[in-house]
Structures are given as structure tokens and as C-alpha cells.
Amino acid sequence: GAGVSQSPSNKVTEKGKDVELRCDPISGHTALYWYRQRLGQGLEFLIYFQGNSAPDKSGLPSDRFSAERTGESVSTLTIQRTQQEDSAVYLCASSYLYGNQPQHFGDGTRLSIL
Amino acid sequence: DAKTTQPTSMDCAEGRAANLPCNHSTISGNEYVYWYRQIHSQGPQYIIHGLKNNETNEMASLIITEDRKSSTLILPHATLRDTAVYYCIVRGNNQGGKLIFGQGTELSVKP
Numbered sequence: 001g002a003g004v005s006q007s008p009s010n011k012v013t014e015k016g017k018d019v020e021l022r023c024d025p026i027s028g029h030t031a032l033y034w035y036r037q038r039l040g041q042g043l044e045f046l047i048y049f050q051g052n053s054a055p056d057k058s059g060l061p062s063d064r065f066s067a068e069r070t071g072e073s074v075s076t077l078t079i080q081r082t083q084q085e086d087s088a089v090y091l092c093a094s095s096y097l098y099g100n101q102p103q104h105f106g107d108g109t110r111l112s113i114l
Numbered sequence: 115d116a117k118t119t120q121p122t123s124m125d126c127a128e129g130r131a132a133n134l135p136c137n138h139s140t141i142s143g144n145e146y147v148y149w150y151r152q153i154h155s156q157g158p159q160y161i162i163h164g165l166k167n168n169e170t171n172e173m174a175s176l177i178i179t180e181d182r183k184s185s186t187l188i189l190p191h192a193t194l195r196d197t198a199v200y201y202c203i204v205r206g207n208n209q210g211g212k213l214i215f216g217q218g219t220e221l222s223v224k225p
Contacts, residue, residue: 042215042218091157100163102148
């Protein structure tokens with residue numbers, strides 16, 4: 001079946017602009033996660049949507065970062081007033097909510113801030 | 115911080131078995147061991163996971179020691195396309211959603 005889909009695959013923008021990244025999870029997956037991966041680094045957790053519960057926002061690096069999810073479908077990650085240090089690959093994953101179910105990742109959005 | 119320790123890099127000859135070790139000496143009773151890999155410019159790909167029994171699927175086998183303090187991921191017949199960074203991660207059911215990725219093992223499969 002279809003995997004996690006992210007768009008755009010690449011985004012280049014000027015410092016100070018706002019950007020919006022989109023994630024379409026696997027159908028039926030009630031949990032959705034955002035991670036960030038800087039060049040040559042490991043993945044950093046950003047935010048976790050868990051069904052109808054309040055999201056875990058503990059990984060968001062600043063108040064310029066926010067994310068929304070509509071029901072159990074699409075999520076958007078918004079970065080306001082982008083800075084050069086925001087340049088990274090932003091990865092989305094989804095999973096079934098309960099138990100030991102593995103997360104499945106999209107291929108990410110490569111964000112470059114000029 | 116990641117709860118696992120893996121070698122930084124390994125080489126394997128094409129067609130041979132690749133055995134990737136992982137130490138997780140502080141693993142607790144309800145934590146599973148997950149393996150992912152990341153090929154350049156792609157998102158992490160789920161491989162396999164287990165609690166205490168050995169597991170096998172179409173991609174790999176996972177061998178977990180009886181004391182659960184270490185495990186080995188086995189790719190039975192490595193191909194050039196298996197060249198990637200392999201991540202071993204431990205996580206419990208009740209620990210929230212996030213996966214904590216360490217630096218992983220960079221596996222190079224050579225012809």
C-alpha cells in the first residue's frame with residue numbers, strides 16, 4: 001500500500017520567510033511524528049500526535065515552530081521567520097497508536113534557507 | 115541520549131552475511147529492540163523489531179541474547195543495495211512516541 005508521503009520534497013526559501021511542510025500518513029495510522037535531520041547528523045524528535053490526545057511538543061526547538069493535524073489525516077509543520085539553522089531534512093513518520101507498532105517514515109522535505 | 119551502542123562502521127563482502135551488533139545493557143523489561151536503516155537521501159526504513167525471542171522476516175533476522183543486553187541484526191546475503199546506516203533503538207510501549215536515534219553503524223557492502 002501507499003507509504004508516508006511528504007511534500008514538497010525540496011524547498012528553498014529566503015531567511016525570514018515562513019514555510020509550511022506537509023505530511024500524509026499511512027491510512028489507518030493514528031500516531032504521527034515529525035523529526036528533523038541536519039546534514040550529517042542523527043534524527044531529532046520534534047512533535048508527536050497521538051490520536052485524540054494532546055500532542056507531545058517537547059521537541060520543538062522554538063516558538064517559531066508549530067504543527068497541526070486534522071483528525072487522523074494530514075499534518076502540517078510550519079516554521080515562521082526561518083533562520084539559516086533551520087536548514088535540514090524534515091521527516092514525518094506514522095504508526096498505529098498502541099503497543100509496539102513500528103513507525104514508518106517518508107522521504108522527507110529538504111529545506112534550505114538562503 | 116540513545117540507550118544503545120553500535121560500532122561506527124563495518125564492511126561486508128557482497129553475498130556474505132552481514133552481522134551488525136548492538137549493545138543495550140540498560141534495557142528494561144518492557145522495552146523492544148527496533149532496527150532501522152537509512153540509505154542516502156531517503157527516510158529511515160523499518161527493518162525488524164523484537165522483545166526477547168529471535169525474529170525473522172523477509173529482510174533480516176534479529177537475534178537477542180537471553181539476558182537481552184545485546185542483539186545482532188543479520189542480513190543473510192548482503193547486496194550492494196544494503197549499503198546504509200543501520201540504527202538500533204530501544205523503546206517501551208509506554209514511553210511516548212519518539213524514537214531516539216544514535217549514530218548507527220555505517221555498513222559498506224563491497225563487491
